[in-house]
Every structure is written in structure tokens, then in C-alpha cells.
Amino acid sequence: MNRIVNKRLQSNQKKQLHYLTLVFNDFFILALIFMFGALMFWYAKNIKSWPNNLWFYKPLIALILATVMSVGHLATLFEKADIQFMLNQDDQMQAYLNPMIKHSMYLPTLLIILVAGILFPFALTRAGISNYAYWFVILGLILTKFTQLKLISQSFYFNEHNFYQAGWFFLVVLVILILCLIYLPYLYFIFALISAIGVNYLPCGRVFNWNYAVEYEERRRDIVDNFYSMFTDVQDKKVKIYRRKYLDFLLDKKNQTPNTFLYQRALLRDPEYSNLLIRMTLFSLLLTWVLQDYLWAGVFGGLVIFLTMYQLIPLGTVYEHNMMYHVQPISQAKRGQDLARVLQKGMLLQWLVISLGLIIFSPMKLYALLAIVVLLAFTFILLYLYLPVRIKQLFSKIRY
Template structure:
């Protein structure tokens, strides 16, 4: 089992590094740099506006909710595959060893997530809630303990059918929230609940091996976890594991009319392919939400321009989508028609993005002058830069 786990872990890490190279490309890293800078600036302004060390109940409840949401970061990764139901089922009695290796491997990353959440919440804990830096370490200890218990629960769920139910999972999550609220308001109650949870999971672990290993559940829950990662990677590059289906909807044809063959192909390729339409929608709405919470108009505008440029670059591969179809080369159409039709389509969708992003800047900064200025800049980019990028891409 140790050899199987080692092999799978190495293969899985290589696969993740392969896709992470596409996620953290130069443009995205630059955008993240300005994004985190903007959020940090807004966070600092938010803390300055709060009454110092007031310890109001709403601040305590907010702290408990933030730490509780942080528990959802970092899931138990078993790396089990569908074929294991057949080929590893004779080794059912050794699966505890395999799962323990999986827990030890995935737990450090999960604990790192809890540490980052605690670091981000630390200024709020000291400024608004009123705890000292030393007292704040209690919350780091509690969240780390709860995360370890979560991993033990996920491991035991491979054997206990009752642990696999939605009711039981949400019951555990609500109990974790109650523990965090107790530590913020009345620490003795929180300690009592935490030790009670530890005792229950310790007793259930002693009886775990008396149950059969739930192969179908184990494979399904791991496939669900990995699919969440693949969908994230699919925003930046093609992921073969993410498959989508296409359904014919004639009533939408009125919005997908094209006057030439290339216009017909591009408009449908954009609407039907997840990597274009979904990417455009998600990045546009993400930029809107981010700028909505930044009251500094200059910073929000800069973030909007960066995300707009990044979105334009992500949509440019649409120009190559039909190059491998032989009929696009046989049909007597000049490349200028291709450039014109692609430019017309992308200018329309990017103009809509420009309006939504500028609206976010205007609402966030509470200044329509900033929103209007950003809209003008984005429209100029739409008319000038986009044409240049498409001409260079299609000309390759």
C-alpha cells in the first residue's frame, strides 16, 4: 500500500504542477498582485473605521463565521480511482494503512490554509474583537484541531455509512460553528464541546475496521474533489477530464446570427464552448464583485483594466478554433474576413464587459466620474488594442 500511495502521489503532484503553470501565468500573477494589494488596502480602511477593541457581539459572530468558513479549505485527498473497485478490492483489509498515508499527506496543506485564514483574521481579532496577540493563538489552535478532526471524520466516512449522509456532515459542521462561537463568547463551553467531539471520533475510530470499506463512496467523493480542481483549471486551459454536453436550442438562434461563414462559426464557438463563454462571464462578474468592494477609484480602475486585458488575451485562442477543419481552408474566403468577423464578435462581448466592470468601479468608489473614466479607457482599448491583438493572432 505504501508503494501504491507513493506512486499515485508523485503522479498527482506532477499533474497539478502541470496545470498550475497555466493558472499562475504572468498576466494572472500580475492581476493577483494588484488584487491582493487592493483588498489589503480596503481591509485596512475597514479596520480603521471600526471601534477599537469594542468586542461587540456582531464582531465576535463575524470572527466565528470567518474561521468556520476557513475549515472548508483543504479536503481529504485519497487519490482513489474508479478501477480500484475491481483491482484493489482484495486488499480491503489494508485500506486503513492507505487512508492513513493519504491523511498524513493532505493534512499539512489543509493546516496551512487554516494558518493563512488566521493570519488574515488576526488584525480583526485584535482591533475589533479585543483579544491580545497571545490570546489569538487560541483560535489558531482550535481551528487546527477542528481541521484534524475533519480529516479523521473524512477517513472514517469510508467505513461508516452514517458518516456519509448529508445530515451527519452538516451536523458536524454546525457543531464546529458552535464550538468556534463558544470560544469567542464563553471559552469553558467551547473546551467542553471540543473534547466531546474528540472523544466521539476517538471511540468511533476504534470500531472503524469492523465495517466494510465503502468503495463506491470513496471513489465518488474523490472524483468530486478532483473535478472541482479541474473546473478551476479549465478557466485557464483545456482540461480533458472536464467534459461538457451541447444541446440544441433553436429559440436562441436569433442571438447567434452571422452574415458570413466565419461569423457563424465564431459566434457559435464562443457561445457553446465552456472555455470562452463561461470564462468571459466568470471573469467579468469576478471583476465586478472585486471592484464593488474597493472604494479607491484609481486602484479599482487599474484592477478593471488589468482584468479586461487578461480577459481579452484569454479569448484570443478562439481565432484558432477552426483552423484544423479543412473546409475553412477550402472555402474561398480571405483572412481579412476572418479577422473582421472575429473582431466584431469580441468587440461586442468585451464592450459589455467594459460596461459591467466600469459599473463596479463606479458603485465601489461612489464616483460616477471614475466609473465613466474607466468605461472610456476600456472602450478605447476595445477599439484599438483588441484589433491589434486579433490582427497579430490571426496573422500567425
């Protein structure tokens, strides 16, 4: 069993490093440095003017920490074939899952420490939490994450009682964390330590529920692949295309060509592209809300529009390997223009949403309007000068 575990961990590490090097390329790292630097600059500048010990400070810290603690699933690395080939290994599954729990703790622990370090000045100077008490709470959160992963591993068995429900677990942790931060922060570490030890003594079934365990791993991989697919192509990702009726109002029903008909529906119904557009737009709104500065929000809004457009350009190749697309009497001469029309509408819609966020969240409304006009000019340059060139390069590389 140890040999299987080590082999799968090595294979998974190789895969993750491959995609992480594609995601965190030089351009993206530079963008992250600018974004993180702007956020820290705003944070350091404004924290001095915030009042002390407002009633919602400690619940807010508890909510942020509990949310970060919830990030990360148990990576079991099960395969569908395990249902047949490991069916008689139920007594060995705990030995298989223990290294997986340890492996799954790395990312949540890193995120908890990172966010805790960012929140530390606010918790110490504004929320009135002492230094040692705060870091004992952070240690407690790491123990809580271990407890959560252990409960998930036990839920893979046929148990008389299911001790883990994700929603209830988050709610209980949040309530306890809020009460402990308000009254006695050290108490949370004691609760977390008792839970981390006591979870090993909960009654656990002896028969492994293979179908549930494999389905859980497939959902976890799909979440990871969805993240990677925002930046690059994921070879083994299973794409489920379905109609989103609530987005049908965005479809242009007039002056359509066969290509615009297809590209519009691919953009709205293929999660690889629609989720990218939605997530990047929401990310820009979140940055605007956090920064509350028209200048930085406008700069990052332009960066988000450029990154979104750059990653949506491969939409033009979505039908290139579909034989039925090529046997139909569809004109290929103007498909680049058709693709540009669809992307232009999508990016202008994103500009509109980002502009509304600038107006709502920026305290200086007049300057925010000026930033919106500049952002619109930048968007037009991208859409009508840069985009056609990129689309032409895209189709010139296609070989049949």
C-alpha cells in the first residue's frame, strides 16, 4: 500500500508542478506582485485611521479565518479502477488515507499562516487581540483543518452515523471561533486540540464506500482542473456543456451568421469560457471594493479586461476538431470577424460591470467617471486594434 501511495503522490506532484508553472508564468507573477503590493499599500495606509474595538471586528476576523480554513479538500487520488482492483483492501484503506491527509494539509496550512500574517496588525492594533492569544488561535485552526480532513476520511466508510457535514462543520467552527475571540481566545486552541485527538476515537465502519470515495475525488479534481483551465488547457478535464437559460438574454438574435451563432453559445454555455468571464469580472469587482481607489481600481480593471480577452481568444478553435462543423456549408472567410464581434460584446459587458463597480465603491465619484472613460478608451484599443491581430495569428497557426 505504501508503494501505491508514494507512486500516486509523485505522479500528482509532477502533474501539479506542470500546471502551476503554466499558471504562474512571468506575466501572471508580475500581475500578482502589483495586485498584492497595491492591496498592502492600501491596507497599511488606511489601518491607522480605523477606530478601535468596533463590535464587528472580531466576528469579521473569525469569518475570514474560518473561510480560509475551509479551503482545500482531501486529495485521495483514487481512480475509477480502484473500485474493482482494491475492493478487497478495506482493512488497508486507513493506511492509504493517512499519508493523503498529511499531503492535503500542506496548502491549507500555508494559506492559514499567510492570511493570519496579513490580518495580524489589524487583530493586534484594532481588534484588541493579544499577540500570543492570536497565534494560539491560528494553531487551533490548523488542528481544526486536520480534524476536518480526518472526518472526511471516516465518511468514506459505511457508518451508522455520519459525523461530517461540510455546512454544519463550517457553521460550528465559525460560532465557536467568534465566541472564543470575544471572550477567551486561548480556549479555541483547547477545543481544537481536544477535537483533533477525539476524532480518532469516533466509531468508524469497517466497509469502505468505494463509489462515494471515487465520486468525491472526481469532484475535487474537477474543482482543481476548473482553476487551471482559467489559465491553460487541461488535457484530462471533463467539460460538461449545458444551457444556462438565465444568460439567454445576452444572445444576439439579429444579424447572425453561423459562426456568431456558434461562438455566442460556446461562450455562454461552455464552463471553460463562461466561468472565466464571470470569475474575472467578480475578481475585478472584489479588487475595486477592497481598494476603493479610482486610480488603482481602474488600472487593475484594465489588466483584468486584457487578461480575460487574452484567455478567451482560443474560443475560436473550439469547433476546429469537430468534423460536422467542417462538412457544413459554413463560410470560413469571415470567421475571424465573427469571433471578434462575439468577444467584443462580451468584453464590453465586462467593462460595463467593472465601471458600475467603480462608481459604487469609489468615494470620489467624479474621478471615478474619468477613470471609466479612460478604461473605455483602453478597452476599445484592445478590442479593435489588438484583438483582430491576435485572432489572425490564431487562425494562421491552424493546420488541417
